[in-house]
Amino acid sequence: MTTELLSYSIIPLLAALAIPFFGRRSFKLTEILSNVTLLAGLGNLMFIIFNPSNKLHNYETFSFDGFTILMLFTIYLVALSIVFFSTFFKVGDFNKNAFYPLIMISVSAMSSMVLSVDFFSLYIFMEALAVTSFALIACEEKKSGIEAAIKYLLLTFPASALILIGLAIMLFANGSLYFDISMQNASPAVFSALAFIVLGFAIKAGLFPFHFWTPDAYQGAPATVSAYLAGIVTKVSGMYAIIKICTLLKVMGPASFKISSPLMLIGVATLIFGSIAALAQKDFKRMLAFSSISQMGYIVAGAATLNPIGILGAILHLFNHATFKTSLFLNSAAIEKSAGTTNMKKLSGLEKNMPVTSWTSVIAIFSTAGLPPLSGFWSKLLIILALWVAAPKPYAILALIFSIVTLAYFMLLQKNVFFGKPKEELKEVKEASVYMLIPVIVMCLIIVVSGIFFPFVFEFFEKTL
Amino acid sequence: MTLTSTFSLDWLFAALIIFIGAYCMVLTRNLIKQLIGLEIISKGVMIAIISSGAMSGNTNLAQAIIITVILVEAVIVATGLALLVKGYRLNENIDVKKLDNLRG
């Protein structure tokens, strides 16, 4: 483990263990404690990242890996917005003394996963994360939640088995489980091990042939939990490891294309399948779930080019995906609360009554589709450039075309839900409360600002990655 | 008796046991039986880990890993059974085929 940053995983764990003792007095204390813990962590990380001395000394004093810091920042950002949102959401009946600790434990598990330096700690923290997600999905007393949790458990178990088999091969072929594979010790057995591990994490990330569980899990979960799952949990539990392994493959010499080229094919297939399936959906949350699958395809395709630009694009797209997908899912949660449904057939013309929700959705949608100057444009541009340079040309063209399809299905969504004439029964719908809008507005600000000031972002990663 | 031949034998049986567990998980409709299949797969995986540890003369690392894996497995099975019991209270059945409320 990277010991300098270990406090980011231990403090949420301690907070989770402390919450039930405070929560016995009142739920208010529970909420305050979890918000404050995450806010403090986020402030600390922002101090590390935006410290002016970094730029002054040309990032020579900056001793951390840029990817790790960015992932920690994303985890804390998304978790804080979810916790802040659910403090004011107040829908559904569930045990607050278990819900907030579970979120804190999953933050701790994700941070540990990001900080781990060997495959086995990656595995165990991934399992801890998975266990908390099952409980979060099933935290409400509803049939759909239990069903989604059981499906998540049973359909992602093959991933754990595959990863363990890969670890077993790694154990004798590499002698240790650390991320210290180099060109000298990259034997075919190590490649077999990595192939098993990548396959396992591909199931966990919900890539194309293994995507069955994702839409059900997102749809069955309570509204805030599905934002949390789609925004960060499934991305860290699957996609982080895949990008990490791609950075390892990069230094393992030319033989690594045996893994990277099938992975790239899976990525392109995922982005095509996700976009086409999203076009056919009738439910807001389910469409977002399929869109999430399609964006995962972009990330995998970018990382599997094993090109520095592609990997940087994948990392940035992971961050951007967290911002825009969290804000879209939080908007769907706000709509579910106000209008009582997420079925797009029953919704229309909400723009008049929910202007802020509508316009933040527009920003997030444009960022997803990759319109300049929003942040999504830059990461998609890097990915498509890398595909053009380091992959067969049709891949880059397909990625470009399906980014237009993304825009198409999201405009369909925007038209059905927000624009047009409001229905009679939706006339009384109210805008979400100010506090519920704050996380979404902050996310949109991040999308716009990191898009406009992209040269600084790029410089940061150029120096620290 | 050479080490190499034991290794192949270990992995052959590990693969067979994993196959039996996977067969059970795929074909049964009973949720408890699916969890039993999951357990059988874990047994096969553990054979693979201990055998590769013995193969490279690194049994101690393999032991440390297996201890953690056993713990993880126990927690996962406990979670699965807890979800199953709660689902049974809500739905009055443990049939996988009935898990089809979520449709787009």
Place this chain on the structure above:
Amino acid sequence: MTYNLFIYLIITIVAITAVMARKMLISAIMLAVASIALSLLMFKFSAPWAALFELSVCAGLITVLFISAVSLVKKEDMALKESRAKFTILPLISGAVFIFMAIFLMPYFESLSGFTRNPEIQPKVGEIIWKFRSADLLGQITILAAAVFVVKSVFYKRSEQ
């Protein structure tokens, strides 16, 4: 070699019985027998600590969990009608798969074993757990804490009831 083969045969037969059994209780008990056989195998591989954990957690705790779950859902368990044919042909299928694997996967495993790399240092178990794999201890604490809150949230009684 013969000892290992004997134990593997026991585990395989017990696993097939667990899958084929009509009653869930028998499946759970068969699983415990498989765990005991696996722990004997671990002793043979000179991994006593792992064997101890296998014996106490898998053969003990998990069996208890399964039996209590089975007794909670007993009534429905009987009512669930599914065709037995797919389970009765399992011994045949696993025999066929075994022969298939022996022909096609065995060479792959042999070739894998040629790439063995022995580690430079081989510390003791305690040293490994506390010194080299201390991250796992944090992981174990995390997952146990998660399990506590899972049970707390899944079996939450609503205040009105």
